[in-house]
Amino acid sequence: MNKNILASENPFTLQFSYIPPQYITRKALINDIIGDLDRDIPTFRCHFLTGVRGAGKSVLMAEISNIIREKKDWITVDIPDPTANILEALARGLCRQPGLRALFIEAKLDISILGINLSVKKPDFVASNEYDAVDMMLKALGKFKKRVLVTIDEVTYNSQIGSFSHALSAYARAGYELYVIMTGLKENIKAIKNDKSLTFLYRAKEHELEPLNISSIINTYGRVLGVDAETAEELARLTKGYSFAFQVVGYIYWNALCKQNKVEVKDLLSEFDQYLAEFAYDKIWSELAPTERKVVSALASTVDGKVSEIREILEMESGKFSVYRERLIDKGIVDGKEYGYLKLKLPRFAEYALLQR
Numbered sequence: 001m002n003k004n005i006l007a008s009e010n011p012f013t014l015q016f017s018y019i020p021p022q023y024i025t026r027k028a029l030i031n032d033i034i035g036d037l038d039r040d041i042p043t044f045r046c047h048f049l050t051g052v053r054g055a056g057k058s059v060l061m062a063e064i065s066n067i068i069r070e071k072k073d074w075i076t077v078d079i080p081d082p083t084a085n086i087l088e089a090l091a092r093g094l095c096r097q098p099g100l101r102a103l104f105i106e107a108k109l110d111i112s113i114l115g116i117n118l119s120v121k122k123p124d125f126v127a128s129n130e131y132d133a134v135d136m137m138l139k140a141l142g143k144f145k146k147r148v149l150v151t152i153d154e155v156t157y158n159s160q161i162g163s164f165s166h167a168l169s170a171y172a173r174a175g176y177e178l179y180v181i182m183t184g185l186k187e188n189i190k191a192i193k194n195d196k197s198l199t200f201l202y203r204a205k206e207h208e209l210e211p212l213n214i215s216s217i218i219n220t221y222g223r224v225l226g227v228d229a230e231t232a233e234e235l236a237r238l239t240k241g242y243s244f245a246f247q248v249v250g251y252i253y254w255n256a257l258c259k260q261n262k263v264e265v266k267d268l269l270s271e272f273d274q275y276l277a278e279f280a281y282d283k284i285w286s287e288l289a290p291t292e293r294k295v296v297s298a299l300a301s302t303v304d305g306k307v308s309e310i311r312e313i314l315e316m317e318s319g320k321f322s323v324y325r326e327r328l329i330d331k332g333i334v335d336g337k338e339y340g341y342l343k344l345k346l347p348r349f350a351e352y353a354l355l356q357r
Contacts, residue, residue, distance in 0.1 A: 010251060010254045010255060011224060011250070011254070012247045012248075012249075012250035012251035012254060013247055013251065014247060014248065014251060014275060014279060016054075016058065016244075016279075017058040017059075017062075017153065018058075018059070018062060019059050019062050019063060019066075020059070020247060022220060022224055022247075022250060023056075023059060023243075023246075023247075024212050024213065024216045024217065024220060024243075024246065025063065026056075026060055026209070026212075029060070029207060029209075030060070030063060030064055030067070032207075033047050033064055033181070033207070034064060034067060034068065036205075037068065037147075037149065037179055038071075042179065043205075044203070044204060044205040045168070045172060045178070045179050045180065045200065045204075046168070046179065046180040046181070046182070046200060046201060046203075046204035046205070047180070047181045047182075047204060047205050047206075047207060048181075048182050048183075048184065048189045048193075048204050048205065048206040048207065049061055049181065049182070049183045049184075049207050049209065050183070050184060050185065050186040050189045050206060050207065050208045050209065050332075051185075051186070051208055051209035051332055052185070052186075052284065052331065052332030052333065052345075052346065053185070053244075053280055053283060053284055054242060054243060054244030054245075054279075054280040055209045055242070055243050055244075055332065056209060056212075056243035056244075057153075057183035057184075057209060058153050058154075058183055059243070060183075060209065061151055061153065061181050061183050062151075064151075064181060065078065065149065065151050065181070068149050073144075073145055073146055073147060074146075074147050074148075074149060075094070075097055075100070075141070075146055075147070075148045075149070076148075076149045076150075076151065077090055077093035077094060077097070077148065077149070077150050077151070078093070078150075078151045078152075078153075079093070079150060079151065079152045082152050082153070082154065082155045082156065082158075082160065082161065082182075083156070083158055083160055084160065085130060085160065086152070086160050086161070086163070086164040087130040087131055087133075087134050087163070087164060087167055088130040088133075090134055090150060091111060091130055091133045091134050091137065094134075094137050094141075094148070095111075100137075100141075103140060103141075103144065104137060104140060107136075107140040107143075109136050109137065109140060111133040111136070111137075131167055131170075134167070134171070135170075135171065135174070135176075138171060138174075138176040138177075138178060139174075139176070141176075141177070142175070142176055142177060146177065147177040147178075147179065148176075148177060148178050148179065149179050149180070149181065150178065150179070150180045150181075151180075151181050151182075152180070152181075152182045152183070153182075153183050154183060154184055154185075155182045155183070155184040155188060155189070155192065156184065156188045156191075157188060157191035157192045157195070161192060161198075161201070162195070162197075162198060165192075165198035165199070165200045165201045166198070166200075168180065168200040168201075169199050169200040172200060180204075182204075185331070186208065186330050186331060186332060187327075187330055187331060189206060190330065193206070208332075209243075210241075211240060211241025211242060211345070212239075212241040212242075212243055212246055213241070214236050214237065214241055217235075217236035217239060217241070217246055218232045218233050218236040219232075220246075220250075221235050221236060221249075221250065221253075224250065224254075225250065225253055225254060225257065227253075231265070234265050235249050235250075235253060235265060238265065238272070238347060238348075239347055240345065240346065240347040242345075242346055242347050244276075244279065244280055245272075245276065245346075245347045248272060248275045248276060248279075249268070249272065251275075252268050252271050252272060252275070253268060256268065269348075272348065273348055273351065273352065276346075276347070276348065276352065277352060281346070281349065281352050284333070284346075285352070285353075285356060287331075288331075288333075289327075291324055292324055292327060292328060292331075293353075293356065294314060295310065295314065295321070295324045295325070295328060296328065296333065296334075296344070296349075296353045297353045297354065297356065297357050298310045298313040298314050299334065299342050299344060299350075299353075300344065300349070300350035300351075300353040300354050301313065301354065304341065305341045305342045305343050305344075306340065306341055307321070307325075307340050307341060307342060308340070310342065325342065328342075332345060333345060333346060333349070
């Protein structure tokens with residue numbers, strides 16, 4: 001066993017939705033979003049973060065939220081359940097903020113209608129519903145030049161998102177400083193933005209997460225795992241820049257080093273495949289339509305992903321194939337940038353797909 005490291009000190013993790021000890025920040029995108037929010041008149045009041053499962057959407061949103069939280073005159077509220085009453089959750093979240101409760105009492109707001117213990121004698125304003133409660137709170141916060149950032153993870157197109165969007169439009173017209181960051185799968189964000197009646201969200205800025213920078217992954221593996229440049233690059237290439245794979249490779253390599261001084265990358269593939277399947281690919285595969293799965297399997301069975309060969313395997317005419325091609329591109333599973341060819345974007349997803357047939 002390598003006595004220099006311990007498995008209990010592994011700086012990589014398989015957990016989702018929080019900032020891991022070792023991760024690669026997306027500085028350019030973070031600076032872009034925070035720079036917009038910090039403007040006197042932001043270009044966008046809402047930002048969508050999209051990408052395949054495991055791309056790092058939740059981590060990126062958490063990082064932005066943490067940075068904003070430290071800024072003067074900013075308040076951040078995380079909505080834990082996007083399928084529940086979002087406005088009520090926002091009102092409760094604002095009441096839990098240190099110092100805001102006293103501010104609302106000073107403003108003589110009564111929102112006890114929501115079951116929140118915030119009532120005053122002879123109130124100037126009494127909320128009759130959650131919309132009014134948030135409206136009164138935002139108006140009071142505006143007098144103190146406070147801005148509010150709301151974060152919502154894994155949104156889908158549902159009635160609660162619709163109601164929230166209409167409320168956001170009304171609050172924007174009133175001049176309230178309310179901003180939103182949401183994460184979601186690309187097809188779910190697309191469904192939301194396709195409803196042009198949801199004006200606030202229809203005009204939101206969408207950011208699709210690109211793969212992590214391979215050079216940054218190489219540098220991180222070399223520094224943290226203490227491997228030579230050649231091994232660090234071999235490990236990094238294995239991830240294809242997929243955020244979750246970056247954590248998995250680091251995690252299993254670290255654990256392997258606890259047992260032996262020399263680790264061969266090829267010996268990690270079985271465990272790598274197992275973690276990818278269990279924590280990401282099984283879910284991704286289950287969300288594909290039957291014909292989408294057939295297209296992926298056919299692509300996986302080709303040498304270079306030539307479209308004509310894939311269509312020949314499927315016996316599918318061009319028009320029909322184009323529909324599924326675009327769906328898989330939208331879902332972040334395939335890359336169709338090279339004319340006449342498709343490539344699987346996720347590491348060892350070809351091997352996974354071929355096992356599902």
